[in-house]
Amino acid sequence: MLEIRNLKKSYAEPGGNKLLILDIPQLDIAQAEQVVLRGESGGGKTTLLHIISGIVSADSGSIRLDGTELTQFSESRRDRIRADKMGYVFQTFNLLPAFTALENVRLGMTFARKKINAERGKELLNKVGLSDRMHYLPSQLSVGQQQRVAVARALANKPRLLLADEPTANVDPANQKRIIDLIKDVCREESVAILMVTHSDEIANQFGRVERLEHINRAFADRIATSEQ
């Protein structure tokens, strides 16, 4: 479903030198597969999610989603692919403060081109156990509830792939497992593939497939080797 080949991304350092952040020869994720990408901070996890989602463009390489090559698309085309086929869960939830829980979920449907039943927002909030908090503003919800709204929002457009960037980093331990279970269960139910990045072993252990960043990203592995020397 997702095929990444020879993906490279570098950033310019303040001195003008280019720093290679990502060099991934291959990464594949099958339909409805649930994958954790584990690695330390600075390893390029978030950059990889940004490139897959089309927020940032790659320097070279190939990303195919359901057989469609994404790297050659214009920014607006990538926006549409993201709106139609991907969901995104952020580390800091990023709910929009002006909108209620239900409206935040519906925002996830607003930019998609495909027709989605408006009732789906309520159904998803039901699934994440927030049927009684639909019309609450984010500021009126607990941290755990906010992240559950964020999960519902990421699934609102019926995506093929859910990208999750340390979704439990700001959640208390009691809620961490609950959130991860929720993401896994709902994605399994809706046949959505997951690529979740984390630096937590505890979370990684809850997934059947765990990829270590230093194994798939040669740029990160080289940096580790250089620093150890």
Place this chain on the structure above:
Amino acid sequence: MNLFTIAVRNLTYRKLPTALTMLSMALGVALVVLVLTISGVIQKTFDRTSNVGYNLIVGAKGSDIQLTFNTVFFLSQPVENIQYSYYMEYMADDGRQKEYERIGGVLKEPERSGLYSFLIKGGFAIPLCMGDYIGTFRCIGTTPDYFNLLKHGNDNDLDYKFAKGRNFVDYSDEHGYFEAVVGSQVAAEMKLNLGSEIFASHGAAGGAQHDQGFVVVGILEPTGTPNDRGAFVNIEGFYLLEGHVAPNRDEAGREEKGSATAPERDTKWSKVRLPIERREVTAILIKTDGMKGIGLQRQVNKSKFAQAVSPIGVISGLLNFFVKPIKWALLAITSLVCIVSAISILVGIYNSMSERKRDIAVMRALGASRDHITAIILVESVLIAVVGGFIGWIAGHAVGPLSNAWTERATGVRIDFLSINSIEELFIVPGLVLIGILAGIIPALAAYRTSVAKSL
């Protein structure tokens, strides 16, 4: 959810900044509408007063503006007088004969003998004598024709109506020649009623008061014309007041001593009138049809006796010279206020951009394109400009009806919610709203350029 509801929700979430920005736009537009309304009221006031029911004023040679202001608005100092016999030039032979028989005296055979009568056939000529005051209001000596023949109103089709009483008559058994009709403002301010006796003061407000008074027999309904501020007395009585008798003059204009004597009258009810040769008039109101009026004006102005002015011409000249430039200057100032309001929209939304970068980035991450984000910010500025502009438009127009108690009394113009609207409003108000919308382009572009990766 659509882009519009997202924009509305963004605005309602930031209630105070949104309300303040809308308020500045509303104030700007309200000021513009108010300026247009005030200039509309001035224009209507001029229209009403210049639409006085006659098309020419004939008076002594001199300033046409002074003659117009004195005759139409009862302002400025009275001009010099002209002889009554000159007024009789506007009567046909039979009319002149009747007038001679009615008044009596020595009628100097005029050189032209009813020369202008054919030019006002079907119209009228009404004499006015001015120079005295009743309290602070002008006293106008005239004939009953003033209220019988003159019309008023925008279409010049309204008769003068009496709130109380009746028009004065040439002679009444009850009051002789000494009857008066007063305008609504005069009656209200001087607390006059039917039967009140008013005394004119000679030459100036607060001057020596004449012994002979006039009895108020009629109080006019408000007309919104300067006549509301006039006290109208029977011209026959006016002539009989002390100091209103014209003396004999030599060719150099010097008075012959002792010639300005009033006829002897034993009682107030005496029917003795001031003879024609002792009479003068300050102005003659002429109504005739347009083409004859132009010919008459040209002919009168050629003569050495008098001048004829078109009050509408003089008033619209003044309006164009003074009022319209002031209106445009005020509009320019208030438009600047609106531009400042538009800049405040720009600043308001632009400043919110820095705190909304994360929200914009989140929407982009959810699939919103740069165009979606630009559209949302533009819709926000459109809403602020349009809603603020609309509130200002309503407020600007509401001031008129709310101030009617004062405006109607002062100018005679009643302002309904939409009664004063000018063609300029059709362009200026949408133009100002457009400026507000344009002001939203800069923050919209800032939103367009927001880096998602950096802002998440």
